[in-house]
Amino acid sequence: MSAETYDVIIIGAGSVGAPLAWQLAEGGLRTLVLDQAASVGQGSNKTAIGGIRATHSDPAKIRISLKSIEIFSTWKERYGDDLGWVQGGYNFVAYREREERILKDLLDIQKRYGLNIDWYDRDAMLEIVPALNPDGLLGGTFSPGDGSASPLLSALAFERRARALGAGFRYQEPVTEMLRDGERVVGVRTARGAYHAGLVINAAGPWAREIAALAGVDVPVQPDSHEAGITEPVAPFLRPMVVDIRPIEGSANYYFYQHHTGQIVFCITPAPLIVGTDRRETSVFLPQVAQRMVDLMPRLRNLKVRRTWRGLYPMTPDGAPIVGAVDGVQGYLLAVGMCGQGYMLGPGLAVYLRELIAGTPGEETREIFALLSPQRAFKGQEKLK
Numbered sequence: 001m002s003a004e005t006y007d008v009i010i011i012g013a014g015s016v017g018a019p020l021a022w023q024l025a026e027g028g029l030r031t032l033v034l035d036q037a038a039s040v041g042q043g044s045n046k047t048a049i050g051g052i053r054a055t056h057s058d059p060a061k062i063r064i065s066l067k068s069i070e071i072f073s074t075w076k077e078r079y080g081d082d083l084g085w086v087q088g089g090y091n092f093v094a095y096r097e098r099e100e101r102i103l104k105d106l107l108d109i110q111k112r113y114g115l116n117i118d119w120y121d122r123d124a125m126l127e128i129v130p131a132l133n134p135d136g137l138l139g140g141t142f143s144p145g146d147g148s149a150s151p152l153l154s155a156l157a158f159e160r161r162a163r164a165l166g167a168g169f170r171y172q173e174p175v176t177e178m179l180r181d182g183e184r185v186v187g188v189r190t191a192r193g194a195y196h197a198g199l200v201i202n203a204a205g206p207w208a209r210e211i212a213a214l215a216g217v218d219v220p221v222q223p224d225s226h227e228a229g230i231t232e233p234v235a236p237f238l239r240p241m242v243v244d245i246r247p248i249e250g251s252a253n254y255y256f257y258q259h260h261t262g263q264i265v266f267c268i269t270p271a272p273l274i275v276g277t278d279r280r281e282t283s284v285f286l287p288q289v290a291q292r293m294v295d296l297m298p299r300l301r302n303l304k305v306r307r308t309w310r311g312l313y314p315m316t317p318d319g320a321p322i323v324g325a326v327d328g329v330q331g332y333l334l335a336v337g338m339c340g341q342g343y344m345l346g347p348g349l350a351v352y353l354r355e356l357i358a359g360t361p362g363e364e365t366r367e368i369f370a371l372l373s374p375q376r377a378f379k380g381q382e383k384l385k
């Protein structure tokens with residue numbers, strides 16, 4: 001049987017691959033998505049807690065996330081699916097001068113790239129989030145345009161829309177080989193057969209390095225694991241995502257919000273990072289995060305936790321994604337290394353990638369991809385990664 005031929009093959013139906021298929025199909029490209037899992041969003045996507053913010057320190061991430069927020073916030077109106085979108089904002093709190101300084105220093109660049117964000121002093125912050133512990137609170141930033149939505153509902157909606165525009169999705173088909181013609185990638189092989197395409201996109205998340213190796217490319221994406229949890233539902237009392245960036249022994253930061261169905265959903269960044277692909281829950285996480293959350297918001301002390309889980313961040317050395325063509329390899333693009341923000345970046349990135357792939361990138365698109373280039377030096381550090 002001869003190989004099927006497409007304009008684009010996307011490896012990975014996750015936070016990046018699913019919205020990308022929608023955008024490319026909308027741009028008229030014959031698109032196929034291949035995933036090793038049994039359905040959409042089963043990799044890191046479904047382990048995300050659903051936070052969507054343009055509150056970053058990197059200009060590319062600010063712009064991409066603002067584009068994503070446009071998509072998440074108008075999806076229901078445009079296409080009818082409820083993604084669980086809630087525009088509750090993000091609130092980074094400061095209880096020490098160190099965090100106050102970090103957050104205030106970022107305001108300039110954040111505002112320059114179009115983010116609606118400001119510093120609020122203690123009393124103003126307590127009006128926005130009355131449940132915060134007032135003792136020692138100095139204030140914090142609030143960005144009302146940020147929000148949250150459901151990663152699985154979103155992935156399903158992107159897939160549905162992509163399929164309606166002609167894109168194909170094939171599951172339980174791990175990609176095992178890259179088909180090459182000299183320096184050009186011309187397709188992929190799975191256990192079920194071969195597929196040809198003018199362009200193959202690696203959107204394999206935490207598994208991106210293995211997929212890149214199939215094309216002879218070494219990409220510095222290293223998976224590390226993060227735990228999250230969810231409580232029983234209670235009456236609404238908290239609108240924004242609350243983020244505390246104070247590092248203490250065992251954790252670099254933590255964040256939580258109240259889901260629109262009432263549960264508190266929470267997550268921690270372990271310190272040191274737990275590198276690798278182990279996804280078994282630990283006994284350390286809950287006592288550690290619970291203590292921090294109750295200190296910050298004492299009324300959480302009576303809530304019962306229903307479930308915890310552990311998922312993978314596809315980390316890069318500087319905390320920014322790696323997106324674009326690789327020198328010396330034609331017909332191949334990387335859309336990998338989303339770190340802890342792939343869900344919020346996915347749809348916006350898809351819009352900019354569509355423009356890049358169509359060969360008509362505007363100035364903003366060129367600036368974004370220059371910052372995310374696989375050929376960059378990986379020297380800086382995203383401050384709010």
Ligand SMILES: Cc1cc2nc3c(=O)[nH]c(=O)nc-3n(C[C@H](O)[C@H](O)[C@H](O)COP(=O)(O)OP(=O)(O)OC[C@H]3O[C@@H](n4cnc5c(N)ncnc54)[C@H](O)[C@@H]3O)c2cc1C
Pocket residue numbers: 011012013014015016017034035036037041042043044045046047048049050051052173174175176203204205206207211225226227228267310311312313314335336337338339340341342343344345
């Ligand atoms: C606890 C936790 C909380 C998080 N919270 C947030 C949050 O609030 N907001 C946010 O934006 N992000 C959050 N993240 C990060 C987010 O989940 C990731 O950045 C994002 O899902 C990565 O998207 P991706 O498309 O690159 O990878 P994935 O979504 O994992 O997609 C990659 C896909 O590639 C497939 N694949 C792999 N190898 C192969 C192969 N050989 N052949 C075919 N298919 C293959 C996988 O099956 C998978 O479906 C969180 C992560 C964790 C762990």
